[in-house]
Structures are given as structure tokens and as C-alpha cells.
Amino acid sequence: MKKNFNSTLSIIALLGLGFLFLLPFFWMVSTSLKPLNETMKLPPQWLPSSPQWHNYPDAMKAMGPFWLYTRNSLVLAFLNVVGTVFSSALVAYGFSRLDWRGRDGVFFVLLATMMIPFPVVMVPIYGLFRALGWIGTFQPLWVPAFLAGAFNVFLLRQFFLTIPRDLSEAARIDGCSELRIFWQIILPLAKPALLTVALFQFMATWNDFLGPLIFLARENQYTLALGLQALQGTISGTPWHHLMAASTLVLLPVLVLFFLTQRTFIRGIATTGLK
């Protein structure tokens, strides 16, 4: 009886929270289908009186070269995901499964870099990329991804630490080199963690506004996040319905990706070769 009551209670709480989290999303989609005059109405109108599907093609047109922005975003996201996953995994391997003098100290320094907010280093980084002659190119937006990020290294290291050492040792006796252990034993077993890192990185790159804003120069290099700006605060006011329609479109790939990968996230890992 009590158990039932408790689970009912938690279901109600979860539903409440879920509803709360869904509300902004719902508002965005709803607004994207309204005519402009209904978007800012008071009291708020929950649903459009009649859905304006043409808002979507209109918004795409208003943004400028939508498909070009999409391509730019996709290229950057792809490079960032590949670079981050590979480099962070390799670095995390070094921090978790190899013994070397000073390892923990270096790891601490790496973690410390997480404490520095991006705006603090923005200017020196800009100077660095300018010295390299990379301003106005895509390089500043993807090359750093191949140099591993502290957070992802931390995440993967924690995961790698849970993989029993015996597996590496068995592989070593079987004839694996260190790199092969990484590649053939550790990486396949770390799939859920790698996928998590990939998804985080995809979202970060996809949603990144500041990076493209400061490093890119020409409009044909813009990403979607930057492109959305075109709909904001134009002289005639913000076209909320278009902005929301475009936002929905930009958000869609992230949503799809999450649903595709969530099973792997939640399943976790089966280390059942052991015990």
C-alpha cells in the first residue's frame, strides 16, 4: 500500500517536472505556428488560432542562406565530434590506465583549466589565432577540438577507471600493444561514455554562438546559431514567429540525435565478462 502510494507520488512529481521542462519547448513550437500578432498577446494565447505552417519556409528565407548555414554547422559539428572523442579518449587513457610519474599533478592542472571561463581567455585566444592567420577561417572552430577538452577527458577518465585492469593485462599477454589495447579493448567497452561525449560536443558546437561570432568574418561562413541572429531585433522589431520557427528547425537535429542515442546512454555498460 505504502509502496504504491510512494510510487504514485514520485510519478506525479516526475510528471510535474517533465511538464515544467517541456513548457518552454512547447511555447517555442506553439509560437512558431502563430501569426505575428498572436505571439505577444496578453493574456498569453497557448495555441495558435490557426497553425501558420508557412512560417517555416518564411523563416528560412528570412534567415538568408539557410542551407549553407546548415552545411557549415554540420561540417563544424562533425569535425568537433570526431576530434573531441578521439583526442579526449586518448588523453583520458593516459590519465587512467597508464602509470607515469607526475600523472596526478598534471591531471590536476588539466582540471584547473575548467575553472577558467571562456570570456577570460577569449581575447588572448583571439590574439593567438590572429597570429596564426586563422581569423576568418573555420580552423579556430575545429582545430582545438583535436586537442582534447578537460571536461571530456575527466568524464572519460572516470569511465575508463571502471574498466577492470585485468582486461588490459589479459590483452597485453595476448599480444596487444598499448595502442591496440586502447583501440580494441577500451574504446569498444567505453561506447556509452564516448557517445555521451559525442552528443555533448555536438550540442556544444551546434549551439555555439560566441565562437563563430568572433572568429568568422564572412556571412557565407556563418553557422545556424549565428544565422538565427538575422531574425533578432531587426528595425521593424523581432519577428517572433519566424525566430521560433527557425529555432525549432535548428533544434530538431539535436532532438533526433538524443532520441537515437538515449538507449545507449541509459543501458550503460555490460562488464559482465568479469565475475
Place this chain on the structure above:
Amino acid sequence: MAKVLIENLYKIYPGEKGRPEKVAVDNANFEIQDREFMVLVGPSGCGKTTTLRMIAGLEEITRGAIYIDGKKINEIPPKDRDIAMVFQNYALYPHMSVFRNMAFGLELRGVPKDEIRHRVDSAAKTLGLLEPDNLLARKPKALSGGQRQRVALGRAIVRNPKAFLFDEPLSNLDAKMRVETRTEISKLHRKLNSTMIYVTHDQTEAMTMADRIVVMRYGKVQQIAAPLELYHQPANLFVAGFIGSPPMNFFTGTLSASRQGTLAFIEKVPAGQTPFRCALSAETSRRLSSRQDRELILGLRPEHLQPNSLTSGVTLEATVEVVEPMGAETFVYLRTGGHTCICRTTQIEFMDLEGKKLNLGPDLSRAVFFDPQTEAAIPV
């Protein structure tokens, strides 16, 4: 097929943050003959696993040397030592099928595909991985503990290595599987006819499987001998107490001259208690003559202490504390004037002896004597 030589082997872990260094293996010296089944046994932390891992190449050698077939292997990486190892938790690759788990080592060595298939199939057949169910396509998580253990064995067998190393391979199995797998490994040893080095903390495994046993404690080798020699002629108190279950009984006492000109052992007891005393044979007396009036420890296996026995004409009176019927035999835990002891007998089957007095007859011809200072056995 290989001979393994361990020479002045040390493993010293440097002390971290001001703590003293830890000597895990302290000057180990022994030789494992070709085709020998050698068991390293000892309580946890005795250095047996560290020794095995140094043979495998998973642990660096601090000092000393290991030779396989006369070749020093200190600096040779594990993969080139031509050894295979079975881990305590099997260490099967969770993402690979049983077949690939077994084939992986061969693939890395560039063995041709049909040869791999042939070897894996034949090992799988030997280990019963094909009948009644063909398990080769399964992932480790779909196997039972015993099956995983056999896959781990198979992974070692297919490699056809010079030596097999086992690191407590049975400790994750339940009691019944453990006994089964124990005999299976023994059979396997006979069939493959190869050198096997086996680490365990379980003296029963050591006794039943080994050709010879190395007993270790605190990183030091205590004794190297065949199982029965270890049992009957332990080199010191530790080996005597560690090998055999229930363990050997120890009585502290002194030797004094008796009227017959021989020596008598007199138990050391707290004031007010009557010690048990027994006359030693003429031969034993001669052997121990230099220790007259000095303290020493008498060791006696539980089976050499029989109730109401008159074998030696000596009796030892003790109070029964606990009776453990095992079926075929019974363990009786007793208290004498100054000691507790265990008697292992087939003569008693009833249990209502607790608190009663029992006369025990020690078979002194089987007794082992130890020096209380050095703890070493006094040589025969």
C-alpha cells in the same frame, strides 16, 4: 614446455608520502621443472600473486631474475614470453564472442585463419564448450561462471604456450564447481603435459593439484616440497599451521629427563592446572637431547590424536568444547590444561559430548617438534 627459474627475486614497492617501502617478494629462489604443476600458496599479501605477475611480465622485477628455458626474461614484454595466464575474474573481453575471446591472441600473432579455427574448435571440444550447447558465438555475459572459467582456460590453451599461469582461477566459483574445475585442470595438466604455475590461498587446492608446492609468507618462501612432504614434514610452525585442515595442534612445553633416562614432554599450563606429560621414545629423546630443560613446541595433526586410544600408552585428558560431525569423520574441539586442540576421528559420531572429559591418545611417532624462538622444525 618450459623450465622456469626464479633467482634472488625481489619486488619492492617504494614507500609513498613518507611511508616505508613495502617488500612484497623477498629473495625468492626456486625452480619449476618442465611439465611440473607448481602451486604457490600462502595467505593474502604473501607475495604469491606478485611473483606470478612478475613471471607473466605484468609487474616489474625490482631485483633478481627470472629465466624461462635458460633465457633471462626480465626485460622481455609479456607477449614475447610465450606464457598464457588465467585470471581470477577470467578477464574475458565483454564485447567479443567466446570464439573471438579465444582467437584474439592468435589473431595478434598472425596465425592463419583456418589454423585459428582448428585450434579454437579443438580447445572448445576439450573443454565442453561445443556440447551440449555450442557457446562459441555467445558473449561472456550470456555464460555461467563455470562456462566463463572454461573459456578463460580455452583462451590459454589455444595459444599452446610454454607455461600456463593461473591466478586463483577457482575463487569465484561456488563450492561444487570449484571441485569439478579443480579436477578438470588437473586432467588438463596431464593431457597437455605442460608447465603450470598456479597461485591460490586455498591449501586444499594446493594439496590436491600440485606436484610441488611453494609456501610463502610475508614475501618469503617458507618451504618448497611435494604435498605430502609438506604435510608430514613442515619446515616451520607457519607451514605446519597453514597446510592441513583442520590445522595442526600445537602444545608448548618443556623437555625434562624422566626416570627411564629418556625425555618427557611436559605441557606448559597456567598455575593450578595439571599439565599433560608424555614420555618420548628413546630415539626421539636422543634427537632432542640438546634441548633438555628448554621450551619447545610439539605439533600433532588432528588425526594423530585419537579418543580412548592406547597406541602410545600416553593419554591426554581434555574437555570437549565443540563437536562438528562431518559425516565420514568428526572434528572434536577440545581444551587441555593450557591449550586448545582439535581431534579428527572416525570413532565418534554422537554429538552430546560437549563439556565432558575425553581421554585422547596422541601418536607421538608422528609428532613434529619446533623451536619456539626460530619457529623452525627441529630436524629428524
